[in-house]
Amino acid sequence: MLRAREPVTLRSLVAGTGVSTMAVYTYFGGMDGLWSALRQEGFTLLAARLAAVAPSADPVRDLAAQGAAYVANALDAPDLYRVMFDADFELEDPQAADDTLDSLVRNVGRAKDSGRFRGDVDPLELATQSWVIGHGLASLATAGPLPEGALTYAIPMLTGLYVAAGDDPAQCGRSVERGWRTDPVTPPM
Amino acid sequence: MLRAREPVTLRSLVAGTGVSTMAVYTYFGGMDGLWSALRQEGFTLLAARLAAVAPSADPVRDLAAQGAAYVANALDAPDLYRVMFDADFELEDPQAADDTLDSLVRNVGRAKDSGRFRGDVDPLELATQSWVIGHGLASLATAGPLPEGALTYAIPMLTGLYVAAGDDPAQCGRSVERGWRTDPVTPPM
DNA sequence: GGAATAACATAGCAGTGCTATGTATTGTGG
DNA sequence: CCACAATACATAGCACTGCTATGTTATTCC
Numbered sequence: 431m432l433r434a435r436e437p438v439t440l441r442s443l444v445a446g447t448g449v450s451t452m453a454v455y456t457y458f459g460g461m462d463g464l465w466s467a468l469r470q471e472g473f474t475l476l477a478a479r480l481a482a483v484a485p486s487a488d489p490v491r492d493l494a495a496q497g498a499a500y501v502a503n504a505l506d507a508p509d510l511y512r513v514m515f516d517a518d519f520e521l522e523d524p525q526a527a528d529d530t531l532d533s534l535v536r537n538v539g540r541a542k543d544s545g546r547f548r549g550d551v552d553p554l555e556l557a558t559q560s561w562v563i564g565h566g567l568a569s570l571a572t573a574g575p576l577p578e579g580a581l582t583y584a585i586p587m588l589t590g591l592y593v594a595a596g597d598d599p600a601q602c603g604r605s606v607e608r609g610w611r612t613d614p615v616t617p618p619m
Numbered sequence: 620m621l622r623a624r625e626p627v628t629l630r631s632l633v634a635g636t637g638v639s640t641m642a643v644y645t646y647f648g649g650m651d652g653l654w655s656a657l658r659q660e661g662f663t664l665l666a667a668r669l670a671a672v673a674p675s676a677d678p679v680r681d682l683a684a685q686g687a688a689y690v691a692n693a694l695d696a697p698d699l700y701r702v703m704f705d706a707d708f709e710l711e712d713p714q715a716a717d718d719t720l721d722s723l724v725r726n727v728g729r730a731k732d733s734g735r736f737r738g739d740v741d742p743l744e745l746a747t748q749s750w751v752i753g754h755g756l757a758s759l760a761t762a763g764p765l766p767e768g769a770l771t772y773a774i775p776m777l778t779g780l781y782v783a784a785g786d787d788p789a790q791c792g793r794s795v796e797r798g799w800r801t802d803p804v805t806p807p808m
Numbered sequence: 809g810g811a812a813t814a815a816c817a818t819a820g821c822a823g824t825g826c827t828a829t830g831t832a833t834t835g836t837g838g
Numbered sequence: 839c840c841a842c843a844a845t846a847c848a849t850a851g852c853a854c855t856g857c858t859a860t861g862t863t864a865t866t867c868c
Contacts, residue, residue, distance in 0.1 A: 449817090527764060559775070562765075562776065564755075565759055566758070569704065569755070570750075573705075575716060576747070583748050583751065587748055587752075591775075593782075640825085640826085641827095641847055650824095811866100812868105813865080813867095814864085820860100821858080822856095825852105825853095827853105829849085829850085829851100834846090
């Protein structure tokens with residue numbers, strides 16, 4: 431994990447590569463393009479990591495496992511995560527950000543189909559709310575104010591959210607707990 | 620609301636003031652100190668705004684009203700809000716950040732005392748979880764990816780959180796709804 | 809195999825935060 | 839009341855930043 435936090439400058443980037451500063455302009459069109467490409471890469475990695483959560487017979491567990499994968503992804507590369515949401519949200523490929531949500535939306539749909547969630551639950555809305563919890567935890571944890579242990583707040587928070595969506599409290603608690611405890615593994619490149 | 624987002628430079632700051640760049644070093648000790656002072660001011664304003672939420676007879680309503688005040692504060696000055704959580708969390712006066720939470724913690728305690736929340740609820744934990752929801756919404760909304768209307772997700776999310784803490788679902792829904800609809804007013808300076 | 813095009817390197821520009829130094833201005837002890 | 843020390847700034851300049859204009863190769867196409 432990076433700790434030094436020295437500034438990322440154009441000249442420091444090309445220092446060890448034996449290449450000149452112009453290469454950055456050839457491939458990225460400047461520093462803005464480089465940061466943009468980096469954010470894009472961050473969302474691609476995130477989407478891949480969420481997609482790597484193997485679906486089980488329990489869609490609520492899978493939702494919690496994806497939440498754990500989301501937070502773990504942020505903590506594995508906190509600087510990258512912060513860069514992703516630093517600038518105004520203008521990705522040249524917004525599809526990558528949508529893919530992040532889509533895998534959540536699908537699991538909410540599965541939970542509806544299996545009768546765990548009520549029929550009037552909007553999958554996109556509930557997925558977005560799960561995202562808000564994951565981002566809130568990841569953002570505060572990577573920024574500093576939230577202690578590491580507070581990440582387990584995701585368990586009661588997600589449980590409350592999914593119980594409100596219709597799931598049985600006891601069963602939901604077990605599902606979320608098991609999903610959250612799932613050791614998230616970085617997907618192969 | 621600021622839209623231009625031109626870079627904040629030392630020379631552009633002192634341009635119209637008839638003062639030289641050295642004044643910034645006399646009063647803030649450099650740009651880092653200036654940004655730090657700006658973050659500090661942001662937390663002071665936020666704490667004042669949360670403290671300005673007048674307590675009612677319904678502590679759950681007050682919690683939701685503080686959530687609304689938190690998000691409104693972020694949306695009134697989105698650039699300031701982002702600066703607050705941009706850098707590593709090193710405030711010269713962490714008390715200002717703690718004050719932000721304390722007013723929430725007190726309302727959770729009131730909800731416990733009135734029997735709305737269970738006795739085993741940890742006020743600091745539940746206040747922190749409310750903060751996570753508020754920050755998640757505010758951060759995603761000010762960064763761009765979340766549409767404006769999604770801020771009302773706070774209502775079902777907070778309701779789910781407080782119902783899980785022991786509140787009656789129907790009563791909690793009414794309290795949170797009323798609290799969230801409270802028009803937040805900027806406190807006098 | 810000559811020409812057009814891309815992929816770089818070199819050098820330099822305007823602008824950045826910051827500091828060394830100089831110069832008033834203010835407060836203070838006798 | 840006044841020499842004097844300390845503060846509050848202004849001026850000039852340094853090292854560094856992202857970026858661009860121009861030159862120099864390499865590659866590709868017909």
